[in-house]
Amino acid sequence: MSRTKVMNPPVSRFEASPSPLQVYLRFEQGILGTFSIIAVLLIWQGLSTGVFADWLSPLLGDQGASKLWIKPIFISSPTRVVAKTGEMMASGELWEHLSSSGISFILGSTIAIVVGIPLGLAIGWYRKLRYALEPFLLAYNATPQVVFIPLMIIWTGTGMATRVLIIATVTFIPLTMSAWTAVKTADPRLLKVAKSFCSSDYQRFRDIILPTSIPFLLSGLRLGIGRAMVGVVVGEIYAATSGVGYLINVSGSSFQTDSVFVGIAMIALFGLLLTALINSIEKRYAKWRPSGAAK
Amino acid sequence: MSTAIDRRAPTGLRRIYEQNERLIIGVGSVIAFLIIWEAAFRFSWVNPTFISGPSQVFLAAIKTFKSADFHTDIQTSALEFIIGYLMSIGIGVPLGLATGSSKRISYLVSPFVHILNIVPRITLLPVIIIWFGIGIWSKVLVVFLGALIPILISTYGGVKTSEERFMKVARSFNASPSRTFITIVLPGTVPFIFTGIKYGTGRALLGVIVGELYAATAGIGYFIAAAGNSLETDKMLVGVGVVIAVGLIALEVLNRVEKRFDRWRPVVESEKS
Numbered sequence: 013m014s015r016t017k018v019m020n021p022p023v024s025r026f027e028a029s030p031s032p033l034q035v036y037l038r039f040e041q042g043i044l045g046t047f048s049i050i051a052v053l054l055i056w057q058g059l060s061t062g063v064f065a066d067w068l069s070p071l072l073g074d075q076g077a078s079k080l081w082i083k084p085i086f087i088s089s090p091t092r093v094v095a096k097t098g099e100m101m102a103s104g105e106l107w108e109h110l111s112s113s114g115i116s117f118i119l120g121s122t123i124a125i126v127v128g129i130p131l132g133l134a135i136g137w138y139r140k141l142r143y144a145l146e147p148f149l150l151a152y153n154a155t156p157q158v159v160f161i162p163l164m165i166i167w168t169g170t171g172m173a174t175r176v177l178i179i180a181t182v183t184f185i186p187l188t189m190s191a192w193t194a195v196k197t198a199d200p201r202l203l204k205v206a207k208s209f210c211s212s213d214y215q216r217f218r219d220i221i222l223p224t225s226i227p228f229l230l231s232g233l234r235l236g237i238g239r240a241m242v243g244v245v246v247g248e249i250y251a252a253t254s255g256v257g258y259l260i261n262v263s264g265s266s267f268q269t270d271s272v273f274v275g276i277a278m279i280a281l282f283g284l285l286l287t288a289l290i291n292s293i294e295k296r297y298a299k300w301r302p303s304g305a306a307k
Numbered sequence: 308m309s310t311a312i313d314r315r316a317p318t319g320l321r322r323i324y325e326q327n328e329r330l331i332i333g334v335g336s337v338i339a340f341l342i343i344w345e346a347a348f349r350f351s352w353v354n355p356t357f358i359s360g361p362s363q364v365f366l367a368a369i370k371t372f373k374s375a376d377f378h379t380d381i382q383t384s385a386l387e388f389i390i391g392y393l394m395s396i397g398i399g400v401p402l403g404l405a406t407g408s409s410k411r412i413s414y415l416v417s418p419f420v421h422i423l424n425i426v427p428r429i430t431l432l433p434v435i436i437i438w439f440g441i442g443i444w445s446k447v448l449v450v451f452l453g454a455l456i457p458i459l460i461s462t463y464g465g466v467k468t469s470e471e472r473f474m475k476v477a478r479s480f481n482a483s484p485s486r487t488f489i490t491i492v493l494p495g496t497v498p499f500i501f502t503g504i505k506y507g508t509g510r511a512l513l514g515v516i517v518g519e520l521y522a523a524t525a526g527i528g529y530f531i532a533a534a535g536n537s538l539e540t541d542k543m544l545v546g547v548g549v550v551i552a553v554g555l556i557a558l559e560v561l562n563r564v565e566k567r568f569d570r571w572r573p574v575v576e577s578e579k580s
Contacts, residue, residue, distance in 0.1 A: 040414060044414035048418060052419075144332050151551050158516050162534070166535060
């Protein structure tokens with residue numbers, strides 16, 4: 013034991029000035045990830061400006077090399093996307109789209125949460141209600157819910173209400189299913205004990221079912237957020253006059269590829285932010301999970 | 308939840324009801340729904356154009372199933388689905404195995420997988436249409452991208468959860484990496500691959516429908532969109548019904564296949580949990 017202690021100082025001195033290889037190994041994930049992203053961006057830029065075509069034309073001849081130049085109208089380019097983002101920020105156009113999408117996202121997912129979670133809990137709790145609604149929910153869950161969009165447009169037109177409805181209809185089902193699963197997997201032993209001590213339905217629900225269901229609800233919420241983003245984009249593609257989905261759609265049909273990529277980047281950014289938010293909430297409430305449910 | 312506090316042995320009709328309660332209530336609620344829907348249509352409680360009626364939809368279904376156009380639509384959608392889906396399995400499974408077995412490959416690929424997983428793939432639809440036109444290939448690509456991610460992630464997870472004890476034994480006996488891979492990693496990954504394929508199906512179906520609603524000249528999504536645009540609600544609901552049926556059948560088949568391949572999952576794992 014004492015020997016190793018003596019050996020220690022040189023090791024730490026060695027660590028103080030690590031070799032380049034050690035630095036690389038420690039940050040390998042970050043370095044390789046960044047490298048591959050930069051490589052793709054460079055290739056993208058190169059293809060759209062025709063640099064590769066210029067370089068390789070002596071080898072391949074002008075005819076062959078010209079295939080390596082893809083016009084920006086098809087693929088845009090990283091610099092064009094950044095420039096367009098700046099331009100749209102300055103003109104305020106981007107904020108308009110973002111706020112429009114944001115409002116329908118918040119309204120739609122709020123409705124989905126308010127309807128979906130209580131519905132799932134109720135289905136799990138009341139057997140007869142479950143039997144009655146099961147056929148509809150299972151069929152609905154197995155279907156890509158976007159098929160109902162044309163129907164909703166017939167019902168409510170192409171306004172804000174339709175978009176909110178579309179988001180709510182695609183988002184509520186994962187919430188309902190996860191709340192249902194939560195009640196289903198509540199530890200039967202705990203319920204039996206509570207029953208033996210003459211607890212009321214309400215008490216059992218509040219003290220056993222609700223705490224057990226938090227992690228399930230959070231994973232349902234994570235799925236739901238993905239769905240809600242699909243809802244925002246699809247809803248705005250079909251029925252909107254502003255919003256990020258509208259931006260993507262209209263720019264796409266008028267070959268303004270730069271703007272399409274600005275919209276895609278915005279959606280990606282929001283997805284990353286929301287996922288990070290859910291992750292942090294999940295981490296916090298993971299402690300809540302009673303050991304009985306984890307069995 | 309509130310199972311039989313009532314311990315009297317039920318007799319006759321009551322027993323039959325109790326044994327089949329789930330079926331009886333389920334079928335009853337579906338029939339009730341259809342009756343209310345038909346009544347709402349017959350007595351014009353709601354504008355009949357908006358909701359049509361079950362009898363109307365049934366008549367429209369008979370007419371639709373006979374028409375040659377509809378067969379083309381089904382064939383087109385099926386073709387898009389199958390090509391895109393096979394491509395996503397063909398690329399997703401090997402890529403998942405590669406990212407699972409090599410740390411470096413996973414570092415290189417993971418930023419893109421992560422971003423693609425978060426962005427709804429249908430966001431890319433307008434660009435894909437610019438690249439591939441409104442024929443079947445744009446939809447094939449949407450299906451491919453939709454199903455690729457769940458298959459890839461699930462396969463990756465399967466490789467990562469290879470039973471540590473088996474791996475140790477293999478190492479102790481000096482098994483070559485390729486042998487370890489074929490005899491331990493691969494069989495252990497099969498159930499995970501099927502789980503991924505199951506999740507991929509939902510995404511793939513979504514891709515077909517959204518892609519065709521958006522821009523197509525044939526296909527079941529196109530059929531629904533066209534019927535909707537001309538306010539032929541009954542015809543549109545036939546299309547919706549076909550999609551629901553396909554979704555249900557696909558889910559049922561995949562559940563069975565998954566269960567079948569689940570037997571492969573190493574027993575040790577279930578002991579651990």
